[in-house]
Amino acid sequence: xxxxxxSADGALAARLPEGVLREVAxxxxxxxxxxxxxxxxxxxxxxxxxxxxxxxxxxADARVAVVPRGGGTGLVGGQVMPDGPAPLVLxxxxxxxIRAIFPDEGVMIAEAGTTLQAARxxxxxxxxxxxxxxASQGTAQLGGVLSTNAGGVNVLRHGNARALCxxxxxxxxxxxxxxxxxxxxxDNTGYDLRDLLIGAEGTLGVxxxxxxxxxxxxxxxxxxxxxxxxxxxALRLLGLAQARMAGGVTxxxxxxxxxxxxxxxxxxxxxxxFAARPDWLVLVEIGLPEGLSxxxxxxxxxxxxxxxxxxxxxxxxxxxxQAAEFWALREHIPLANRAIGAIASHDISLxxxxxxxxxxxxxxxxxxxxxxxxxxFGHLGDGNxxxxxxxxxxxxxxxxDAIRSGLSRHLHQMVVARGGSFSAEHGVGRLKVAxxxxxxxxxxxxxxxxxxxxxxxxxxxxxxxxLG
Amino acid sequence: xxxxxxSADGALAARLPEGVLREVAxxxxxxxxxxxxxxxxxxxxxxxxxxxxxxxxxxADARVAVVPRGGGTGLVGGQVMPDGPAPLVLxxxxxxxIRAIFPDEGVMIAEAGTTLQAARxxxxxxxxxxxxxxASQGTAQLGGVLSTNAGGVNVLRHGNARALCxxxxxxxxxxxxxxxxxxxxxDNTGYDLRDLLIGAEGTLGVxxxxxxxxxxxxxxxxxxxxxxxxxxxALRLLGLAQARMAGGVTxxxxxxxxxxxxxxxxxxxxxxxFAARPDWLVLVEIGLPEGLSxxxxxxxxxxxxxxxxxxxxxxxxxxxxQAAEFWALREHIPLANRAIGAIASHDISLxxxxxxxxxxxxxxxxxxxxxxxxxxFGHLGDGNxxxxxxxxxxxxxxxxDAIRSGLSRHLHQMVVARGGSFSAEHGVGRLKVAxxxxxxxxxxxxxxxxxxxxxxxxxxxxxxxxLG
Numbered sequence: 001x002x003x004x005x006x007s008a009d010g011a012l013a014a015r016l017p018e019g020v021l022r023e024v025a026x027x028x029x030x031x032x033x034x035x036x037x038x039x040x041x042x043x044x045x046x047x048x049x050x051x052x053x054x055x056x057x058x059x060a061d062a063r064v065a066v067v068p069r070g071g072g073t074g075l076v077g078g079q080v081m082p083d084g085p086a087p088l089v090l091x092x093x094x095x096x097x098i099r100a101i102f103p104d105e106g107v108m109i110a111e112a113g114t115t116l117q118a119a120r121x122x123x124x125x126x127x128x129x130x131x132x133x134x135a136s137q138g139t140a141q142l143g144g145v146l147s148t149n150a151g152g153v154n155v156l157r158h159g160n161a162r163a164l165c166x167x168x169x170x171x172x173x174x175x176x177x178x179x180x181x182x183x184x185x186x187d188n189t190g191y192d193l194r195d196l197l198i199g200a201e202g203t204l205g206v207x208x209x210x211x212x213x214x215x216x217x218x219x220x221x222x223x224x225x226x227x228x229x230x231x232x233x234a235l236r237l238l239g240l241a242q243a244r245m246a247g248g249v250t251x252x253x254x255x256x257x258x259x260x261x262x263x264x265x266x267x268x269x270x271x272x273x274f275a276a277r278p279d280w281l282v283l284v285e286i287g288l289p290e291g292l293s294x295x296x297x298x299x300x301x302x303x304x305x306x307x308x309x310x311x312x313x314x315x316x317x318x319x320x321x322q323a324a325e326f327w328a329l330r331e332h333i334p335l336a337n338r339a340i341g342a343i344a345s346h347d348i349s350l351x352x353x354x355x356x357x358x359x360x361x362x363x364x365x366x367x368x369x370x371x372x373x374x375x376x377f378g379h380l381g382d383g384n385x386x387x388x389x390x391x392x393x394x395x396x397x398x399x400x401d402a403i404r405s406g407l408s409r410h411l412h413q414m415v416v417a418r419g420g421s422f423s424a425e426h427g428v429g430r431l432k433v434a435x436x437x438x439x440x441x442x443x444x445x446x447x448x449x450x451x452x453x454x455x456x457x458x459x460x461x462x463x464x465x466x467l468g
Numbered sequence: 469x470x471x472x473x474x475s476a477d478g479a480l481a482a483r484l485p486e487g488v489l490r491e492v493a494x495x496x497x498x499x500x501x502x503x504x505x506x507x508x509x510x511x512x513x514x515x516x517x518x519x520x521x522x523x524x525x526x527x528a529d530a531r532v533a534v535v536p537r538g539g540g541t542g543l544v545g546g547q548v549m550p551d552g553p554a555p556l557v558l559x560x561x562x563x564x565x566i567r568a569i570f571p572d573e574g575v576m577i578a579e580a581g582t583t584l585q586a587a588r589x590x591x592x593x594x595x596x597x598x599x600x601x602x603a604s605q606g607t608a609q610l611g612g613v614l615s616t617n618a619g620g621v622n623v624l625r626h627g628n629a630r631a632l633c634x635x636x637x638x639x640x641x642x643x644x645x646x647x648x649x650x651x652x653x654x655d656n657t658g659y660d661l662r663d664l665l666i667g668a669e670g671t672l673g674v675x676x677x678x679x680x681x682x683x684x685x686x687x688x689x690x691x692x693x694x695x696x697x698x699x700x701x702a703l704r705l706l707g708l709a710q711a712r713m714a715g716g717v718t719x720x721x722x723x724x725x726x727x728x729x730x731x732x733x734x735x736x737x738x739x740x741x742f743a744a745r746p747d748w749l750v751l752v753e754i755g756l757p758e759g760l761s762x763x764x765x766x767x768x769x770x771x772x773x774x775x776x777x778x779x780x781x782x783x784x785x786x787x788x789x790q791a792a793e794f795w796a797l798r799e800h801i802p803l804a805n806r807a808i809g810a811i812a813s814h815d816i817s818l819x820x821x822x823x824x825x826x827x828x829x830x831x832x833x834x835x836x837x838x839x840x841x842x843x844x845f846g847h848l849g850d851g852n853x854x855x856x857x858x859x860x861x862x863x864x865x866x867x868x869d870a871i872r873s874g875l876s877r878h879l880h881q882m883v884v885a886r887g888g889s890f891s892a893e894h895g896v897g898r899l900k901v902a903x904x905x906x907x908x909x910x911x912x913x914x915x916x917x918x919x920x921x922x923x924x925x926x927x928x929x930x931x932x933x934x935l936g
Binding site: 102104105106107148149151155156157159160162163172174176177178179180182183184185186187188189190191192193195196198199200204215216218219235239242243244245246247248287288289290291292296297300349350351352353379381382383384419420421422423424425426427428432435436439440441442443444445446447448450451452453454455466467 | 570572573574575616617619623624625627628630631640642644645646647648650651652653654655656657658659660661663664666667668672683684686687703707710711712713714715716755756757758759760764765768817818819820821847849850851852887888889890891892893894895896900903904907908909910911912913914915916918919920921922923934935
């Protein structure tokens, strides 16, 4: 946290552009898990990048912290500042225009306050897709999605938010607008500041608009749920699917029997495809060129999987509605988790060949701790697991308070030892600052601090996030 | 250029790790176009990242400039330092090991001195592909390929070098090793220093090894040459191909009649598929999943193209050898250009929907200048054109000396006005420092300088490249 910051107050308010202030409402101060009490002296919602720059210049002059705010759906506390003098919350809500769509180029230029859902619908209306999809897409905004380099369910084929961004317009900490909204697939003219701001969680500036990649909609799509006996079998099935479909695998999600039982417990209205709850299953989604049948391809994969001893049972969605039901099952797992109430959640990634070993070793280690339930699920194709711990049946999460941080630290240590990451897609925010300190490469951390100091010497941009 | 630098000399040599020095041979001082006379007081070739760090620490202490050197194939002078005190040339040639391949993950860890060709062959031996391909791949090294974010012929499907890199090991200007050789598809733990070093052309540190993405080899591949009447028709054909093949278009190269006539003139042994030289043709390469016939897909594309009035004639490669011949034709165009001798070359990119207009307007404008020949070709699917100017038949390039820089500046101005880039894939190097000054966004340039100053306060890393 930078020293010498002031609270946002009336004197600062008087220096802001006309009409940018909003009431300091609770909606600007919350985060989904309710861990951190957000605070704000002022809330400003600029209408364009120049107004945004004026707000940041005024804050820089007054040495007031700025907390950029999108949809507020982040899970690591990057959108609230619980400590220090009350900041100015900079809401992007009034910059929500889709400025242009270039269907022939597969490019959309949209402002940071656009919800992911609105961006996806605009792409669809142009006959294309914006292939980034999250459970929270109705609320999450593009600025936040980019600032946290969000992932989601299509990363396997289309990459993280970073891979879908060709250019940005951003306001840097000095209050200058960086105009770099290029629509180019190739542009090697100097340092990659776009990727530096993407994933910087608002600590190096504020993204106000972006030039985004739209992808063709595959001619044929299909979804199946396949029962596998282990995560290892799931990974071998993934290899099989990729070898057969040359980039046509668009989603590959691992679901555990525990996750299915949580759905039974918390959301019994969700239809499940298998009467008995298997230990493990995968949701496979494919997108294929014209001339291929998705059904036939999934049947072929099923048969090959059975033949290789990887797949025990399976069901292929026979309609768009059934496909949507399969996805709904997957998307409701976090809601069921929330209803059950986790002891600790871990958004980890591992090299693909380390996943099965990690799941085995972590399970073995946890079996020697307090009794609990593990729901391990996630974007297996990306090596990204949500490894979440829950109280044993009939017990309360509060009973685990004393061991919670030790559990997480040990699990993260196991992940890091296997070359994995303690934050795959959620970012660092405020939750994982100490983890980054502990496990980040020292040279990399020093370089990060040097860059933060160089671009934001007064330390006004989202202080306390990413770098403590 | 940083002030206060010294020449690399015997006193520095005595402080370097045992055995790293090489003879100052001409091969360390050359660049392909012979524009800049390279110089070196010392040449050091470390065997690992720690030795590399020791060399850079010694140079930092002695205030001696370091010019990192890979295969030396760059076209913008980033690999030579013609001005100022003689630098130390840091050759990565002895760091050429493929450290590991993880076929199940689709990941290879290779050192910076590995040639692109060797990396491609290692991937192939593992049953996969490293999908970055350049004419100079037998000489170009991975470190240079990454430091310049090289492109090539597969960008349409697989992206630039940046998109194929999961992690790097690098030595930062302070002489520290940054260990970040992750094999992860998702890792949101702080600022993206990997992408900052990629494309920084050795000015922010030296990449010593990288974790690279290997892709499955498509089950079915095919190549065709299709005659189109205009660049506009070529772009509409690209849209058609992408809509039909859902990511299956792996290459889409534009070739001009002028390029074909240069091949006739300079390399008559190259076989051409059409007896009459068409004004424009495209080379289309596709990679498809199991179950589809590439021949049938290309025939379908040809028929659809004819039906839409876009394609006049075409030939589909009927064997791997014929496919290789088609690519050889494309790859020999730069050699024919060199034999003819260009007045000026432009490595530009444009938003796809601006390409046809640019080619028309640039041709019109040039028609009002001195008589000359235009060879416009390139990676059309990426919006990347090599727009090169040649003397009229029977005239010498020296006759154009007086107008050369004015021509380039005007053409670049036309590109920038259409939202394009004056350096699509070759980088800035020393050739385009003034262009970056002229056309770069001022806020972005200030941020670049601040980052350079923060990470390399003594200005020892490749001074004079990228930022003058």
